[in-house]
Amino acid sequence: MSKYAVVIEDAGPNFCAYVPDLPGCVSAGLTIEEVTANIHEAIELHIELMIEQGEDVPRPTSQVVLVEVAP
Numbered sequence: 390m391s392k393y394a395v396v397i398e399d400a401g402p403n404f405c406a407y408v409p410d411l412p413g414c415v416s417a418g419l420t421i422e423e424v425t426a427n428i429h430e431a432i433e434l435h436i437e438l439m440i441e442q443g444e445d446v447p448r449p450t451s452q453v454v455l456v457e458v459a460p
Contacts, residue, residue, distance in 0.1 A: 394451040395428050397421065409451040411435050 397406045404421060406428040408414040414435040418424030439446050 391449050393432055393449045394453045395425075395432075396453070397424055397428075406431075408432060408435075410447050410449050 393408050393410055395406050395408055397404055400417070403417050403419050404424040405417045406415065406424045408428070408431075411432065414428075414431055416424060416427040416431040418427045436446050
């Protein structure tokens with residue numbers, strides 16, 4: 390099992406998510422919970438399609454770090 394970094398952004402009326410290590414793997418949802426579930430499914434389908442097409446599936450290499458700064 391692999392763990393891919395996911396970036397979730399507030400896109401106004403909804404949230405968008407993307408996976409830096411899987412270009413083109415994106416999703417959206419009205420809530421954080423919904424976009425998280427949607428991107429999980431999108432990752433699984435993205436990898437499944439890559440395998441079906443004989444492509445190499447990239448290893449997860451991106452890391453997420455939160456950096457706190459003063460305003």
